[in-house]
Amino acid sequence: MSLSSLVRFAQQQISRQQLIHDRQIPPPAYSRLPQEVMEPSTVGDEPTISRSEIPVWLRNPASEIVPFEEGMIPEFETDESIAVTRLTDVLSGTFQKVGLFPDALAYYLPYHFYADGVWGIYVWAKGIVELACQIKGSTITRTDVAELLAAQSLLLDHEYFHSLTEAAATRAEIVTQSPIYHPYFHDKRSATHEEAMSNGHAYRQLVKINKSFGGAVGSWMDRQGVGYRDFRTFLKNRMFIKGRNECGRNIVGNSPPGRAVGSLPCGFLFKGHSRVAVPTYLVVEEEIAPFVYKRFQKFNDMAIRVHSREHPPPHFHIEMPPGVERTRYIWPELQPMKGDRKLSHKEEDRLREYLARFGAEIHSRLARVYSAHSLTVPPLHLENREI
Numbered sequence: 099m100s101l102s103s104l105v106r107f108a109q110q111q112i113s114r115q116q117l118i119h120d121r122q123i124p125p126p127a128y129s130r131l132p133q134e135v136m137e138p139s140t141v142g143d144e145p146t147i148s149r150s151e152i153p154v155w156l157r158n159p160a161s162e163i164v165p166f167e168e169g170m171i172p173e174f175e176t177d178e179s180i181a182v183t184r185l186t187d188v189l190s191g192t193f194q195k196v197g198l199f200p201d202a203l204a205y206y207l208p209y210h211f212y213a214d215g216v217w218g219i220y221v222w223a224k225g226i227v228e229l230a231c232q233i234k235g236s237t238i239t240r241t242d243v244a245e246l247l248a249a250q251s252l253l254l255d256h257e258y259f260h261s262l263t264e265a266a267a268t269r270a271e272i273v274t275q276s277p278i279y280h281p282y283f284h285d286k287r288s289a290t291h292e293e294a295m296s297n298g299h300a301y302r303q304l305v306k307i308n309k310s311f312g313g314a315v316g317s318w319m320d321r322q323g324v325g326y327r328d329f330r331t332f333l334k335n336r337m338f339i340k341g342r343n344e345c346g347r348n349i350v351g352n353s354p355p356g357r358a359v360g361s362l363p364c365g366f367l368f369k370g371h372s373r374v375a376v377p378t379y380l381v382v383e384e385e386i387a388p389f390v391y392k393r394f395q396k397f398n399d400m401a402i403r404v405h406s407r408e409h410p411p412p413h414f415h416i417e418m419p420p421g422v423e424r425t426r427y428i429w430p431e432l433q434p435m436k437g438d439r440k441l442s443h444k445e446e447d448r449l450r451e452y453l454a455r456f457g458a459e460i461h462s463r464l465a466r467v468y469s470a471h472s473l474t475v476p477p478l479h480l481e482n483r484e485i
């Protein structure tokens with residue numbers, strides 16, 4: 099079952115007309131009817147937390163909200179030394195202010211409470227930079243792309259697990275035809291466990307891509323609050339599956355009337371959607387705009403990058419497929435750099451198609467990077483050809 103049909107069911111059959119259209123408004127409170135009161139939990143005095151509040155940066159109406167596409171990468175646009183100075187200014191003191199945990203740097207607004215166009219994952223651009231500094235152990239520079247990408251996917255994956263949990267609750271709602279996510283959302287023990295699992299999931303994904311950051315990220319998470327810091331329990335495959343089962347039981351346990359769920363196998367609720375199915379946004383404040391995100395244009399299974407600080411001659415990097423650097427070509431001659439490989443005829447056709455779309459933008463970017471050169475624009479039209 100697709101995520102969109104789960105969303106439609108939850109919004110139309112469960113939430114009805116109560117959807118919120120404003121990111122600044124917190125999720126509605128929930129009070130149980132007396133007959134819904136659950137059996138007192140046998141776990142008893144384990145510490146629990148409430149859901150974290152909507153962060154200030156998400157409530158700031160001046161922030162720009164940009165749809166995030168897979169493949170977008172954080173990048174400094176300005177001269178490196180300026181970027182670092184400005185960045186240090188921007189970051190000074192903010193660690194204390196926002197607190198060090200994922201939901202202060204990214205946030206998930208559930209579709210049970212928020213309308214289409216509002217619900218989804220929000221990532222704070224400045225938060226990515228902060229976390230990247232945390233991972234590196236010092237201020238990052240333009241070249242620390244690996245740290246920035248790790249920080250970005252860590253935050254995305256944490257919030258993605260929240261979204262998987264909401265979808266799991268929706269599946270239970272379809273079976274019972276009654277609201278479950280709402281009471282589950284406000285249940286502190288469930289929320290605490292969900293944070294541990296979200297961090298566990300994010301950590302597991304991170305070390306798959308880049309093992310070397312595991313230590314720094316692990317100690318960052320160790321310093322977080324109750325729930326968050328319990329991620330280590332769920333790192334092994336077997337334990338993660340167990341933890342997901344428990345998440346499922348917390349969901350089922352919140353179906354009215356509350357019933358003891360014992361050791362019911364509930365992990366099946368989690369057969370999930372992919373992260374790209376979840377609407378995702380970047381929240382960008384004006385002061386960070388100079389460092390931020392250029393769309394990593396993908397088209398024809400290729401992408402072109404222009405690095406902000408490069409040696410002459412003016413050139414661009416060609417990735418085929420996106421993410422895999424194939425060669426570098428000189429602008430505007432469209433010939434390989436000395437020693438770099440030449441594309442095949444077929445590949446050059448693809449390059450021409452790409453440039454017919456994005457050539458003007460690439461040219462103006464190159465003109466900025468190589469401002470000492472006076473660059474001409476190569477012919478970018480495709481003759482006798484339909485795009």
Ligand SMILES: [Zn+2]
Nearest residue numbers: 200201293296
């Ligand atoms: Zn979280």
